[in-house]
Each structure stands twice: as structure tokens, then as C-alpha cells.
Amino acid sequence: LFEHMMFQESQHVGQDQFFKKIQQAGGTLNGGTSRDGTIYFEVIPKNALEMALWLEADRLGFLRSKITQEAFTNQQGVVKNEKRQGVDNRPYGYTSYILSKLLYPDGHPYNWQVIGSMEDLTSASLEDVHTFHKKWYRPNNCTLVVAGDFDKKLTKAWIEKYFGEIESGDKVDDPKSMPVTLDNIKLAFHEDNFAKSPELNMIIPTVEQYHPDSYALSFLGQLMSYGKKAPMYKVIVEEKRLAPRASGYQMSSEIAGEFRIRIRTFPNKNLSDVRTAIFESFQKFETESFTEQDVERIKAGTETGFYNGLSSILGKSFQMARYNEYAGSPDYLATDLERIQAVTKEDILRVYEKYIKDKSYIMTSFVPKDQTSLVVEGSERFPIVEEAILAKEKPSAAKAGEYKAEPISSSFDRSVEPTHGPDPEITLPDVWQDQLDNGLKLYGIEHRELPLVQFSLTIRGGQLLDDINLIGVANLMSDIMMEGTKNKTPVELEEAIDELGARIYMFTGRESIGISANCLTSKFPEVYKLVEEILLEPRWDEKEFKRIKRETLETIHQRKANPGSISSSVFNRLVYGEKHIFGYSTIGTPESVEAITLENLKNYYKNYFSPSLIHITIVGDISQKQAVQAFEALEEKWAAMDVAIPEYPIPAPRTKAGVYFVDVPNAKQSIIRIGNLGLAYIEPDYYPAYIMNYKLGGCINSIVNMILREEKGYTYG
Structure with missing residues (x-):
């Protein structure tokens, strides 16, 4: 709520002018609050930098004199709706709330949620905003980062001018570590109004961010749950078929951390069986262990991820700000990466023994309404006070009128808005073009800042080439093509990708299928060969097809629990009609997916995968010559063929408006969609x-x- 107030009015900037001035300058902006801090950012043209600094300084140093009751009451309503949208009106939305209440004792900062409670939001006052801002929004408790194309000397002068006279507050000490321990196991359950399938969450207290053991714990989470070799995948997904996936990860915050496991099962699965399967996974981890090569694969992916995080100006600024606030230095990146690269197999086994094995834990069971028989045995109902559904929300009990505060003095007239400098000259990157003999088109941009390459192959057709009575074939085909090749099992393909620190994925859209890859420049030749193998030598694994089909049906089932997905589905059907393929999701319907066979996928591939429908885009630390040389291999290996893409008639315009309702019992919020083609x-x-x-x-x-x-x-x- 206090974060929202920073976008309202300050002493020299009028109501809602912060939004308007940044966006009228061609910029974007936002803010966000986590357990440990709040971040505000703007991405702007260089000629508007002084204006952005003027705006930021005004809300940092001069907000308190212009907080109005009208704006505050308005933002109370906005944040309440944010809570309804993100927590109350979505399946499994109360998960973090319950876990935090059970893990952290009263008085611990992580005991409550960032979004707050409806009671707290209603009772908050202008005095609270004033007190909070005065205590925490001080220069000595902030990090300011400017990243991009700017004049260093001039920018320093502007920062001194606008921020230099803002008073520091009382000394703010860095918060001390506040780890928690559990003396016993805690089991709780919740009947979820929106959930369609049971979900189990398990949480074990560990260590805070940048703690020496936090790195090995992160590796442990990946080794436990990520990939087809992971023990949780083998036991929970493959052997017992309890769930489509299982995740485990280390979540470290500034003063405490936790190891989390999350499993959303197929319908009607008993969560006691899931708990048993988790401990079987732990046992498998202990007996089968993992290899040094597995550890190196994680390191390779982490290195690529670090470079990707620095690939934009905004990413660089976030990284510097975070490191400065929480690690004590804006250039902590090298140290962070060194500590990741130093993790050993012995470290991972040690932290498993120290923090996970035989330790007390918290476990929550979320089940659909009237399915409490599926909760973990011995669980107690967790009390959730759900908001009453009202025809009209009562206004805040706070008094009307403005909060009376004295103007804050300044050594110069801050009401004078800085003028923009001359429009910056934009030098657009050169886009090179090429074409192979089989009709395949290539487009690329050389970008040498980081040793990264991103490339995509886009194949026209996608859902448009599905039979309207068998929708979902294209989607299943793009999924199955990532499950091994003619010469690589699904596990071998996964390992080959991970060893290169790369990411390769396929996806189906309405009008195309895409395969994209991201990798270090040094790994591009090998990554390209894997993409070629995936594209030209599909495995058509019957076992994986059946698994993917089960998981797709579960995804469709889960979407029926989400009011947003329901709204989107109904809207598309109404706008396009029953006979247009865009009236249906690319994933298909329960009936169509059930009817799809592996032979349908093979026929789609045989009839519609042609280089004549493909264009390739490639951007990064690679020349046109290098890129073309790599893709030239497709000229001989992949012959073009003619493919006719169906054309669906555009539905006739509506002659009058229509209003349609979908009843979602006990929903705390309405989703409204208004539109047309x-x-x-x-x-x-x-x-x-x-x-x-x-x-x-x-x-x-x-x-x-x-x-x-x-x-x-x-x-x-």
C-alpha cells in the first residue's frame, strides 16, 4: 500500500503526474515490494534522465507534505483488489500465507505476507504512511542506480542537485540473520474453493541468501527435482504417476531461508501417498546419488543465466541494486559466480545431511472442496478468514479530508520541471538477411556486448493446421519433439542440452510452431547441431507420448479452476464462434486430446514441416557468415514441399452487443472482458x-x- 502511494502526489509533482510524465517521455515504469525491500524503476530515453531524477527525488524527499486522504482511500481499494486477484480469487492462493504462518513465529518479519491482510489494509491510515515514509524513505537507506548511455559528470551533478539536500534519517543497521528451527512436524490442510486437484507443499527451514551453504542447497534442489534423472521425477512422476511434475528449490531471503517442495497432483490422488513418495525420493537420492558431471551441468546453466540477466540495461541495474543492498557491494557479481562455481559434490551431500535429512518440516495439503479425505493423514485444518462477498464494499473507516503536514523546504524551486534535452539519435542495428536454396529465410543482428546467442526457427501453421475436430495435435507434437531424438533417449537429450548450459524449447501458437535456443557463443555450433537433430530426427517415443497426453489433460483440467482462464476461453468462443479454430485453445479440449494418437503427430510432422514455411532469426555475438554456415547444413538434409495453410473466414461483425455471465461459486472478484475482433x-x-x-x-x-x-x-x- 505504501509503495502505491509513491506514485500519487508529492510536493512539487501533481496527482498522477509521475505516471504521465514518464510515459509521455516514452518511458516505462513500475515498482515492486518483496519481503526485504521495495524497488522502483524507470526506463527512459537519455534526454529525460534529469526529469526522472527530479521525479524520484521529489517522492523520496517531499512526499509527506502532499499525502491526501482521497488518494490514500483510492489506493486502499486498489491494493485490496490486488490481493483478491493474486491470493483470494485464485487456486492455491493461500499457500504462502499458511506456510509462513506455520514456519515463522509471531514477530518474525516473514510471518506475514507482503500484500497484508484485508484487516490491516482497511485499518491503515495516513499517519501510518507518514511515519513509515519518514523512517525508511531516507537517502541513507536507499540505493540509486543509473545505468545506460549517460554523461557521468553531468549525471553526478544532477544527483547532487536533486538528492543532496534530502535529510538522512536515523542510522539503519543491516538486519541480522533470523533463521528459524522446527522442533516438530506440522501438518495442515485447506479446502480450496478453486482447486481442481490436490497440492502438497513441504517446507524445511535453511539459511539466508549469500550464506555459504545457500549455494549448495540451490544445487540440491535442482538435483532432487529437475530433469528425468532426478529422484523426485523418477518416483513421483514416472513410477507412481502421482503428478505431472514435482519441484524442489532453495528459497533464500535476506534474513532466513527455506527449502521448498511443491507437488500438484492428478485429480483424486491421496496426498499421504505423495508424502510417502517424497521420502522414497530422498532415499533414492541417498542410494543412487549423482555424478560430478551432473554438478557441472548445473554450473554451465548458471553461467548462461548470469549473462542473460545482464543482457538488458534494466537487468544490469537490478543486479547492481540488489547486490549493493543485500551483499554490500554493487560488483558482487564476480564473487557470487565464483561461489557458485566452487560448489562440490561433497558440499551438496553435506547440506543434505545438515538441513534436510530426518529434519522436522511443515507440510500443507490443499484439496478441492469436499475432498478432505485426500489430505495427509494427521493434518489439521488451518483457519482462513475469507472475505465476505458484498454487493458493495464499505468505504474505509478512516476520516475524510487531507492529512495536514507542513511543506518541506528546499534551497531551490523544485516546482520547475527540468526541460528535456535534444531527442537522442537512435541508431537501429543492421538486420542482415539471407536465404538457403531450400527456401529457408534467415534474419540476424550482430550484438557483441555479451557472449550470448539467441536463435529461433518459426514454422508457419501451428494450430491453423490442426483438424478442428482434433485440436491439440500441433501442441502435442511440439512437446513430444523435445522428448529425445532418433539417436538420443529423452534423458540423453536433456543431459546434452544441460551440459552446454543451453536452453532449447518448442512451443505451439495459433499461427506457428517455434523452436528457440539460448546459449553461450562458444557453445553455438554444438547447440545448433542439437536443434537440427531435434528438428529432423524425432524419436516418437510412445511412453513419453502417453505421459505428455496425461499431463496435457491435467493442464486443461487445471485451467477450469482459474477464473482468468475461464474468462479467456469463453470470450474466444463467443468472438470467433464454434466453427473457427481460434475459438479453441491451442492445447485442445478434453475430448480432442483423448482422441489424438501418436500417428496423428507423425502425420502432422510429415505433411506440414517444410523449410518453405520457416524463417530463422538469430541475434547475438555471431556474424552473418558464421550463422549461415551453420544453417546451410539444412539445405541438403531438409527438402522443401508445398504446404497450404487453411484460411478461416473472419466471423461477421456483431450487430449488437451481448452480455454473458459465467458463475464461479464463492469467487471474491469478478473478471470482466469487453471486446471484439x-x-x-x-x-x-x-x-x-x-x-x-x-x-x-x-x-x-x-x-x-x-x-x-x-x-x-x-x-x-
């Missing part, structure tokens, strides 16, 4: 319409959002 990319009015919509409803400063959120407080967005 829009313009295709090729329409001459597409871009004018895009700009029009940006102003109408396409950004936080849009007319619709400003009225419904900032003026009325009806919605989070």
Missing part, C-alpha cells in the same frame, strides 16, 4: 489503431486505467 497486422489502420488503444487502455496512464484504478479504485488493473 481487431485488425490484422497487414491492415493499413493497424498501427494507428495500436496507438489509439495505447492511449485508451494500453498502459497504466491510459484513460480506462486512470478512471477505473486511479480515480475509482475499482480494480488492480
Whole structure:
């Protein structure tokens, strides 16, 4: 709530002008609050940098004199809707709340949720905002990062001008570590209004971020649950078929940490069986262990991930700010990476023994309504006070009017907005183009800043090439193609990708299928060969097909629990109609997926996978010559063929509006969709319409959002 108030009004910047000034300059902005801090950011053209510093300084040093009751009451409503949207009105939304209450004692900062409770949000006052801002929003408790193309000397002068006279507050000591321990096992359950399948969460207290053992614990989570060799996958997914997937990970925060396991099962699975399977997984981990090569694969992926995190200006600034605040130095990156690379097999086994094996834990069972027979044996119902559903929410009990505070003095007139500098000259990168003899088109950009390459093959067709009576074939095909090749088992393909520190994935859209890869430049030749193998030598593994089909049906089942997914599905069916393939999700329906055979996938591949439908985009630390040389191998190996993509008639425009309702019993919030078919990319009015919509409803400063959120407080967005 206090974070939201920082976007309202300050002494020299009018109501909602922060949004407007940044976006009118062509920038983007946002903020976010975690357990340990709040971050605000703007991405702006270089000629608006002084203005952004002026705005940030005003809300840091001069907010308290202009906090109004009207704006505060409005944001109370907005944040309540944010809580409804993110917690109360979604399946499994209370998970973190229950786990935190059970793990952390009263008085521990992690005992409560960042979003707060409805009671706290309602009882908050202007005095609370004033007190909080005065205590914590001080220069000596902030990190300011400027990253990008700027004049260092001039920027330092601006920072001194706008921030230099803002008073520091009382000394803020870095919080001390507050780890927790469990003396006994705690089992709790919750009947979830929206859940369609049971879910088990297990949590064990560990260590805070940057603790020497936090690194090995992160490795442990991946070795336990990620990949087809992982013991949790083998036992829970493959052998017992309890769930489509299982995840385990170390979650470290500033003063405490926890090891979490999360398993959302297939319908009607008893969570006591899942608990048994988890401990069988632990036993398998102890007896079968893992190899040094497994550890090196994790390190390879981590290195690539670090470079990806630095690939944008915003990513660089986030990294510097985080390291400065929580590790004590903005250039902690090298140390962080060194500590990751130093993790050994012995370290991982040691932290397993020290923190996980035979330790007390918290376990929660979330089950659909009236399915308490599925909870872990011995679990007690956790008390959740759910918000009463009202026809109209009562206004805040706080007094109306403005909070009276004296203006804060300044040595110069801060109401004078800095003028923008000259428009920056934009040098667009050169896009090179090429074409192979089989019709395959290539487009690329050389970008040498980091040793990374990102490339994608886009194959036109996608869902459009599905039979409307058998929707989901394209989606299942793109899934099965990642499950091994003619010469590699699913495990071998997975390991080959991980050893290169790469990421390769396939996906199906309405009008195309894509295969994308991200890797270090040094690994590109080997990664390309894997992509070629995936593309040209599918394995068609019957066992994996059956598993993927089960998981797809479960995904469809889960979507019926999500009000947003329900809204999207119904809207598309109404807009496109029953006879248009876009009226259905690319994933298919329960009936269509049940009917799909492996032979259907093979036929799709045989009839529709052609280089004549493909274009390749490649960006990064690689030349046109290097890229073309790699992809030239496809000329001889992949012959083109003609493929006709069906054209569905555009539904006739509606002659009158229609209003439709979907009842979701006990929902705490309504989702409203209003719309119709829009313009295709090729329409001459597409871009004018895009700009029009940006102003109408396409950004936080849009007319619709400003009225419904900032003026009325009806919605989070």
C-alpha cells in the first residue's frame, strides 16, 4: 500500500503526474515490494534522465507534505483488489500465507505476507504512511542506480542537485540473520474453493541468501527435482504417476531461508501417498546419488543465466541494486559466480545431511472442496478468514479530508520541471538477411556486448493446421519433439542440452510452431547441431507420448479452476464462434486430446514441416557468415514441399452487443472482458489503431486505467 502511494502526489509533482510524465517521455515504469525491500524503476530515453531524477527525488524527499486522504482511500481499494486477484480469487492462493504462518513465529518479519491482510489494509491510515515514509524513505537507506548511455559528470551533478539536500534519517543497521528451527512436524490442510486437484507443499527451514551453504542447497534442489534423472521425477512422476511434475528449490531471503517442495497432483490422488513418495525420493537420492558431471551441468546453466540477466540495461541495474543492498557491494557479481562455481559434490551431500535429512518440516495439503479425505493423514485444518462477498464494499473507516503536514523546504524551486534535452539519435542495428536454396529465410543482428546467442526457427501453421475436430495435435507434437531424438533417449537429450548450459524449447501458437535456443557463443555450433537433430530426427517415443497426453489433460483440467482462464476461453468462443479454430485453445479440449494418437503427430510432422514455411532469426555475438554456415547444413538434409495453410473466414461483425455471465461459486472478484475482433497486422489502420488503444487502455496512464484504478479504485488493473 505504501509503495502505491509513491506514485500519487508529492510536493512539487501533481496527482498522477509521475505516471504521465514518464510515459509521455516514452518511458516505462513500475515498482515492486518483496519481503526485504521495495524497488522502483524507470526506463527512459537519455534526454529525460534529469526529469526522472527530479521525479524520484521529489517522492523520496517531499512526499509527506502532499499525502491526501482521497488518494490514500483510492489506493486502499486498489491494493485490496490486488490481493483478491493474486491470493483470494485464485487456486492455491493461500499457500504462502499458511506456510509462513506455520514456519515463522509471531514477530518474525516473514510471518506475514507482503500484500497484508484485508484487516490491516482497511485499518491503515495516513499517519501510518507518514511515519513509515519518514523512517525508511531516507537517502541513507536507499540505493540509486543509473545505468545506460549517460554523461557521468553531468549525471553526478544532477544527483547532487536533486538528492543532496534530502535529510538522512536515523542510522539503519543491516538486519541480522533470523533463521528459524522446527522442533516438530506440522501438518495442515485447506479446502480450496478453486482447486481442481490436490497440492502438497513441504517446507524445511535453511539459511539466508549469500550464506555459504545457500549455494549448495540451490544445487540440491535442482538435483532432487529437475530433469528425468532426478529422484523426485523418477518416483513421483514416472513410477507412481502421482503428478505431472514435482519441484524442489532453495528459497533464500535476506534474513532466513527455506527449502521448498511443491507437488500438484492428478485429480483424486491421496496426498499421504505423495508424502510417502517424497521420502522414497530422498532415499533414492541417498542410494543412487549423482555424478560430478551432473554438478557441472548445473554450473554451465548458471553461467548462461548470469549473462542473460545482464543482457538488458534494466537487468544490469537490478543486479547492481540488489547486490549493493543485500551483499554490500554493487560488483558482487564476480564473487557470487565464483561461489557458485566452487560448489562440490561433497558440499551438496553435506547440506543434505545438515538441513534436510530426518529434519522436522511443515507440510500443507490443499484439496478441492469436499475432498478432505485426500489430505495427509494427521493434518489439521488451518483457519482462513475469507472475505465476505458484498454487493458493495464499505468505504474505509478512516476520516475524510487531507492529512495536514507542513511543506518541506528546499534551497531551490523544485516546482520547475527540468526541460528535456535534444531527442537522442537512435541508431537501429543492421538486420542482415539471407536465404538457403531450400527456401529457408534467415534474419540476424550482430550484438557483441555479451557472449550470448539467441536463435529461433518459426514454422508457419501451428494450430491453423490442426483438424478442428482434433485440436491439440500441433501442441502435442511440439512437446513430444523435445522428448529425445532418433539417436538420443529423452534423458540423453536433456543431459546434452544441460551440459552446454543451453536452453532449447518448442512451443505451439495459433499461427506457428517455434523452436528457440539460448546459449553461450562458444557453445553455438554444438547447440545448433542439437536443434537440427531435434528438428529432423524425432524419436516418437510412445511412453513419453502417453505421459505428455496425461499431463496435457491435467493442464486443461487445471485451467477450469482459474477464473482468468475461464474468462479467456469463453470470450474466444463467443468472438470467433464454434466453427473457427481460434475459438479453441491451442492445447485442445478434453475430448480432442483423448482422441489424438501418436500417428496423428507423425502425420502432422510429415505433411506440414517444410523449410518453405520457416524463417530463422538469430541475434547475438555471431556474424552473418558464421550463422549461415551453420544453417546451410539444412539445405541438403531438409527438402522443401508445398504446404497450404487453411484460411478461416473472419466471423461477421456483431450487430449488437451481448452480455454473458459465467458463475464461479464463492469467487471474491469478478473478471470482466469487453471486446471484439481487431485488425490484422497487414491492415493499413493497424498501427494507428495500436496507438489509439495505447492511449485508451494500453498502459497504466491510459484513460480506462486512470478512471477505473486511479480515480475509482475499482480494480488492480
